[in-house]
Amino acid sequence: MGDFMLMGEYHHTIDEKGRLTIPSKIRYELGEGFVVTRGLDKCLSIYPKEEWDNIIRKYKELPQTKDVRNFMRIFLSGATTLEFDKQGRINIPSPLVTFANLKKDCIIIGVNDRLEVWSHENWQEFINTNEDNLSDIADNLFATNINI
Numbered sequence: 001m002g003d004f005m006l007m008g009e010y011h012h013t014i015d016e017k018g019r020l021t022i023p024s025k026i027r028y029e030l031g032e033g034f035v036v037t038r039g040l041d042k043c044l045s046i047y048p049k050e051e052w053d054n055i056i057r058k059y060k061e062l063p064q065t066k067d068v069r070n071f072m073r074i075f076l077s078g079a080t081t082l083e084f085d086k087q088g089r090i091n092i093p094s095p096l097v098t099f100a101n102l103k104k105d106c107i108i109i110g111v112n113d114r115l116e117v118w119s120h121e122n123w124q125e126f127i128n129t130n131e132d133n134l135s136d137i138a139d140n141l142f143a144t145n146i147n148i
Contacts, residue, residue: 005110005112005113006026006029006030006110006111006112006113006114006115007110007111007112008023008025008026008109008110009107009108009109009110010023010026010107010108010109011105011106011107011108012106012108013104013105013106014092014097014102014103014104014106017091018091018092018093018094018097018102019085019089019090019091019092020089020090020092020102020106020108020117021087021088021089022084022088022089022090022108022115023088023108024088026108026110026115027084027088029048030046030048030115031048031049031050032049032083033049033081033082033083034046034047034048034049034052034081034082035047035049035052035079035080035081035082036079036080036082036090036092036093036096036117037075037076037078037079037080037096038074038075038078038096038099038100039100039114039116041122041126042099042100042101042118042119042122043100043116043117043118043122043123044092044096044099044100044102044116044117045114045115045116046082046090046114046115046116046117047113047114048113048114051113051114059072078095078096078099080093080096092117100117100118100119100122101119101121101122102117102119103119103120103121104120105119105120106118106119106120107119107120107123109123
């Protein structure tokens with residue numbers, strides 16, 4: 001593994017028991033035993049085991065400042081290892097369902113090293129807030145690669 005990229009946008013529904021179907025294409029990339037936790041911007045992040053191990057290794061190398069400790073408290077306290085059931089679903093713990101405001105319609109997106117699970121409302125809000133700024137963001141991110 002290691003040399004993969006998660007991408008794409010998928011629309012699925014979560015049931016009242018917190019079960020969410022993950023597309024088969026992505027299930028293969030995630031592999032066995034992956035980790036879900038609180039993400040940034042009111043979504044959940046799902047990491048393949050290898051990526052999760054990289055994050056924990058990097059965390060252990062950071063100076064233990066108050067910001068680092070606080071971030072990891074929130075990040076790790078919500079973390080849980082999941083597996084797929086026979087129908088290709090994951091069972092998201094209720095505190096995480098509440099955190100990400102997952103009600104029925106969910107958006108699953110691939111973001112390189114992780115998946116993100118968004119409620120339909122939060123995703124729309126994110127898109128509406130950021131799409132007008134996309135070209136400015138791109139200019140800022142990639143401007144340093146331009147030789148003048």
